[in-house]
Amino acid sequence: MGMREQIETAAARYPDRRSAIMPALLIAQQAHGHLPGPVLEEVADILGVERIWVYELATFYTLFHTEPVGRFHLQLCDNLSCMLCGAERLLAHMETVLGIGKGETTADGLFTLSTVECLGACEMAPVMQVGDHYHGNLNIARVDELLDRLRASAPRVETIAPAAAPSPGE
């Protein structure tokens, strides 16, 4: 099903098409990876709603990304229970091994590192969401294993992308 059809299916669930903006943004984000301006306009046009209504939701809710994110979005919870169970150490470790700070993406586009508020899985704190999956009871060894597994699962073309900028003249 194309994006337009998926959005129409979602809209049929509500008596008012404005209600379908959130589901439409999720559908559009799945299709495009993130939500740049032209995609927001397309969503508004499909639903026949004011563009400002779409912009305001895309910028209010944290799960909508108006900027590109890496292929794997590492979303480490650093709320209270995860903090008490060592999330800070895991963040510092990932910043070191990935060479990026929180909110940044690796040069090869593979990883974006973020901290997020409570993921609702405190029984397995510290916990990190990557894509659709929760990874719990993390420690440094498990984080390293996870990063290796994610790297290995990425298409080859991305993993061999140069990490450093090419030298002048190349």
Next chain:
Amino acid sequence: MFDPVLLKNIDLPDSHLLSTYEAGGGYRALAKVLREHTPDEVIELVKQSNLRGRGGAGFPTGMKWSFVPKRADKEKYLCCNADEGEPGTFKDRIIMERDPHQLVEGLAVSGYAIGARTAYVYVRGEYVTAIRRLEQAIAEAHAKGYLGTGILGSDFDFTIHIHCGAGAYICGEETAMLESLEGKRAQPRLKPPFPAVAGLYASPTVINNVETLACVPHIVMRGSEWFRDIGPDKSPGPKLYCVSGQVRRPGLYELPMGIPLRELVEEHAGGALPGRRIKAVIPGGVSAPVIPASGLEVGMDFDSLAAAGSMLGSAGVVVIDDTTCMVKVATRIVEFFHHESCGKCTPCREGLNWAVKVMRRIEAGEGAPGDLEQLDMLCKGIFGNTFCALGDGAAMGLRAALKHFRDEFAAHVEERRCPFH
């Protein structure tokens, strides 16, 4: 030992499937109310049970249902708040992932009681597995005639839709959730009117938490007296407690309402980690004022915790031990509320921003004389002066930390460093 009610299925193989749920007696409550009870009788039964909302506020569920106008010419809606975002809380996720039909049946019975034909379940977007399981359960229930038109040969029609949240804690506040369902930024509405009169699309609307709705089929099958006999009479029933933090056996525990916090933490969850001592416990998610170790005899129910100056909230029990700095804990909590403030009203938006700045400098050893009084003043300026409970929750939590652990705050300012570093 307490026989689990809400969690009785979750460890069975394929616990999320209709066949498992039916084998355990599932959907008999729906059949029973459609065959034997009028909607008003179901409301009366739930009133008699003294079931109180499990989302945090503890409002009597039957009473909430009875506020819906009987002869309204408008459509009525049932909404389930599954936007579980209160830090320390994970019970609704586990119900939806591992026994979603319990929620589907609860929705159908409750929808029948209030005269709704449509329900929206607002699930937080991060809960991908829960959303898939719930979608599957709704599809299975439709195929078997537990949802749809003319359910089980009656004239009751009922449909459930899932609406995915997108990462806004404020949607736990019911009118903010309604705004979000209408496709707007999630900002709380001024009340009245209350949702029972003018809620979703200005129609009469009931909003209940996942665990609350999951209780309903059991009350139908086993009676209001059975329910009332579990725990304190005014705050009864089986209860899901989420235990996390610095504790040996974090996890979800189903026990009667009202059990002592100490029993929950020390016996069921195994107590402090080896070589450490419990310093404090937050009993109901981070909105609930912290309780020092000396206060752990308190019963885990709405009234006992309110009398002790805290609240049951979402029963997210976070254990903090003696290696942890309470200023750091309080700072992280206020940072959370600041991040999640929707920006609608000034005391919450500006007050929390200010409080975070003061607290960060205290934790960093750069606190100034008068900073603690400044925080007291900010709490006073926020509490009771906001549209919704988000600001209140932040102020109550900070006040409790300042009250019970003032010496730790003062030590940071006097020694110009964090004593735990």
